[in-house]
Amino acid sequence: MIDFSLQIPTKIDFGRDSLSHLEEEVRRYGTRVLLVYGGGSIKRIGLYDKVMTILNGLNCRVWEISGVKPNPRLGLVRDGVTLCKEQQIQLVLAVGGGSAIDTAKAIANGACYDGDPWDLFEGKGKNDHVLPLGVIVTIPAAGSEMSDSSVITREDDLCKRGRNTPLNYPKFSILNPEYTFSLPAFQTACGAVDIMAHMMERYFTNTESVELIDRMTEGALKTVIHNATIVLKQSEDYDARAEIMWAAALAHNGLLGTGRVTDWASHKLEHELSALYDIAHGAGLAIIFPAWMKYVLSKGCVGKLRQFAVRVFDVPEDFGTDEAIAMEGIARLERFYRSLGLTTTLHENGIGEENLGRMAQRAVAMGGGKLGNYYPIHEEDAQAIYRLAL
Ligand code: NZQ
Ligand code: ZN
Numbered sequence: 001m002i003d004f005s006l007q008i009p010t011k012i013d014f015g016r017d018s019l020s021h022l023e024e025e026v027r028r029y030g031t032r033v034l035l036v037y038g039g040g041s042i043k044r045i046g047l048y049d050k051v052m053t054i055l056n057g058l059n060c061r062v063w064e065i066s067g068v069k070p071n072p073r074l075g076l077v078r079d080g081v082t083l084c085k086e087q088q089i090q091l092v093l094a095v096g097g098g099s100a101i102d103t104a105k106a107i108a109n110g111a112c113y114d115g116d117p118w119d120l121f122e123g124k125g126k127n128d129h130v131l132p133l134g135v136i137v138t139i140p141a142a143g144s145e146m147s148d149s150s151v152i153t154r155e156d157d158l159c160k161r162g163r164n165t166p167l168n169y170p171k172f173s174i175l176n177p178e179y180t181f182s183l184p185a186f187q188t189a190c191g192a193v194d195i196m197a198h199m200m201e202r203y204f205t206n207t208e209s210v211e212l213i214d215r216m217t218e219g220a221l222k223t224v225i226h227n228a229t230i231v232l233k234q235s236e237d238y239d240a241r242a243e244i245m246w247a248a249a250l251a252h253n254g255l256l257g258t259g260r261v262t263d264w265a266s267h268k269l270e271h272e273l274s275a276l277y278d279i280a281h282g283a284g285l286a287i288i289f290p291a292w293m294k295y296v297l298s299k300g301c302v303g304k305l306r307q308f309a310v311r312v313f314d315v316p317e318d319f320g321t322d323e324a325i326a327m328e329g330i331a332r333l334e335r336f337y338r339s340l341g342l343t344t345t346l347h348e349n350g351i352g353e354e355n356l357g358r359m360a361q362r363a364v365a366m367g368g369g370k371l372g373n374y375y376p377i378h379e380e381d382a383q384a385i386y387r388l389a390l
Pocket of ligand 1: 182
């Protein structure tokens, strides 16, 4: 195990009655509130009205940035920053999923920076404080409700970038599994894949003596697999939705990455895909992660993939050689993704070879010449992985 520091400052209010905490949270920060949300699902499920009733009861003045799209764009961030500066916003409140939350994070940071908010994503500028950010989650997936990262796409050149900083931690996140009952099967499935990917990016490591977190991760992965299958049959199963919602936050709050070198090659390869083709991040990961696994296995990374196969997908120890066991684990992961109704190849999404070179070059450049740590991915490796995903 390697040395680590862990500080997760976000307060979590979880459960059926969790929205009742909004009032006390807002009181802490002020009455000038910027509400950030997506294309309207929060209105359809009645959550918008509930939030507005609470804010009105506190005599808040509320401004809105709405219409945030999946793979959120810089334009709305700039609009939000301008609003915050002009109206002296005191609290940014995101209601939705990763896209609304990441937009709100970028706005909260940009409001405390003199230049263009994109500078912060490119590392060209720095802010040392941030507006307080609150979150009400409606889709368990990105884990942004408890993470230090924000991922935004610049529309001019479809450049999708993440920025990690402790300033990104929300002050509070309200998680009510009932708000996720309305999720379409596709979004539920994409969410499950993303949650699992956040666990697997940390699980696949060469760091030794990390048994505690390995076993916690294996249990968490099994929990998501089990409950994703349940909610796809029974959308309003509160307990299964609750397991998934809590798993999403724990998957990406840093705990499962403690004491080890983590990977993240698959995420960087996927971000190029969702930037260029605007597909859902989870749908992209269902294609990229198995391809990455097959590639690193072919390069001799057997041990952890074998462990994953045996402990997460119950491949029998006597199934065959270590490589055969590992390969069967990958096959079972792909079968699981397909059982959720997702695809696992680029061709099934109408994507061919045309941009593989460009995506490989950009992904690796974004990673500073190399991606990942479990097995270092250079440009030719990245191309080979995209090719395996075809
Ligand atoms: O826009 P609305 O109408 O709200 O619809 C959304 C959207 O179409 C819908 N939805 C959300 N809650 C719903 C609902 N529909 C019905 N009922 C509900 N309760 O779901 C769709 C997807 O929403 P989005 O916020 O885009 O999903 P997700 O949470 O998967 O976020 C994806 C974004 O997060 C980034 C991804 O790259 C992508 O841009 N990520 C952010 C991370 C972070 N900040 O830590 C880490 C991740 O690895 C990821 O990169
Ligand atoms: Zn992700």
